[in-house]
Amino acid sequence: MEKYETIKTVGDGSFGSVAKARNKFTNEIVAIKRMKAQFASWEDAMKLREVKSLRKLNHHNIVKLKEVVRQQDNLFFVFEFMEKNLYELVSKSVSAPSEHDIRCMVFDSLQGIQACHKNGYFHRDLKPENLLINSNQVVKLADFGLAKEIRSMPPHTEYVSTRWYRAPELLLQAPNYNSPIDIFAMGCIIAEMYLLRPLVPGNSEAD
Numbered sequence: 476m477e478k479y480e481t482i483k484t485v486g487d488g489s490f491g492s493v494a495k496a497r498n499k500f501t502n503e504i505v506a507i508k509r510m511k512a513q514f515a516s517w518e519d520a521m522k523l524r525e526v527k528s529l530r531k532l533n534h535h536n537i538v539k540l541k542e543v544v545r546q547q548d549n550l551f552f553v554f555e556f557m558e559k560n561l562y563e564l565v566s567k568s569v570s571a572p573s574e575h576d577i578r579c580m581v582f583d584s585l586q587g588i589q590a591c592h593k594n595g596y597f598h599r600d601l602k603p604e605n606l607l608i609n610s611n612q613v614v615k616l617a618d619f620g621l622a623k624e625i626r627s628m629p630p631h632t633e634y635v636s637t638r639w640y641r642a643p644e645l646l647l648q649a650p651n652y653n654s655p656i657d658i659f660a661m662g663c664i665i666a667e668m669y670l671l672r673p674l675v676p677g678n679s680e681a682d
Contacts (some may be wrong), residue, residue: 476546479507479553490620495556505541506554513548520550528622530594536587538617539606557607557615561664565603565671574664577668580606583614584661592654601660602637603667625654638680639663639673646680 479496482504486493491510498505514520520543521527529540542553561580564572574579584606591598598605599621607617623631630650642659644652666674 476544476551479505481507487588488531491552492585504556505591506556508552508554510550510552512550512567514545514550515548518543523550523620524622525552525619528591528619531594532591532596532619533538534587535613536583536615537590538615554617555609557609557617559608560604560617561606561608561614561668562603563665564608568671571669571671575595576612577665579612580608580614580668581665584616584664587614587616588657588661590597591616591622591627592657595625597625598622598652598657598660600637601664606664648680 478499480499482495482497482657484494488514488558491508493506496507497503525528526543529537533539538557539555540552540673541555544551571577588598588601588652593680594617598616598619598620601616605616605618607615619623629652631652638646640660640663641653642656645656663674
């Protein structure tokens with residue numbers, strides 16, 4: 476990781492922190508995600524869902540994983556740098572984006588979802604924070620930590636995705652679900668683009 480120079484921390488989640496960084500040799504700006512868990516072997520690192528899925532998903536509407544680095548049991552993902560996410564765009568807006576802009580963002584998002592499903596994975600955690608936007612206003616899917624193969628056999632974990640974007644079968648804790656939950660989540664996100672607030676901001680599953 477010596478070839479990268481950290482510019483600033485841009486995010487911190489339950490599984491890892493993300494920093495904006497610069498490649499010292501090429502001056503390319505990248506995003507580096509450092510996992511909080513430690514990995515005793517390269518084989519353990521390669522078993523991660525995020526690694527397994529992103530190695531198969533190569534599409535212009537899915538964030539590009541450039542490099543995986545394991546250093547002293549610490550694991551780093553080097554991604555293309557994206558300027559912002561959809562949550563930041565919506566939360567800072569005083570009026571809804573134009574119809575044209577919403578159509579473009581939805582088209583990009585659905586293209587990414589289609590590529591994901593076509594290659595045998597469903598995301599399971601679609602929300603505005605995981606739809607990243609680059610300097611050219613192209614939307615790309617990110618954070619595949621909960622991604623799962625469509626062909627995998629149930630039962631699946633019921634507690635996935637952020638509550639506001641969960642499909643009814645997830646709220647009802649059904650163990651048998653599949654890729655349609657991504658489409659439901661995207662529908663909630665589209666409504667949020669127009670309303671500038673979550674469509675169903677419940678405080679609990681029952682709510």
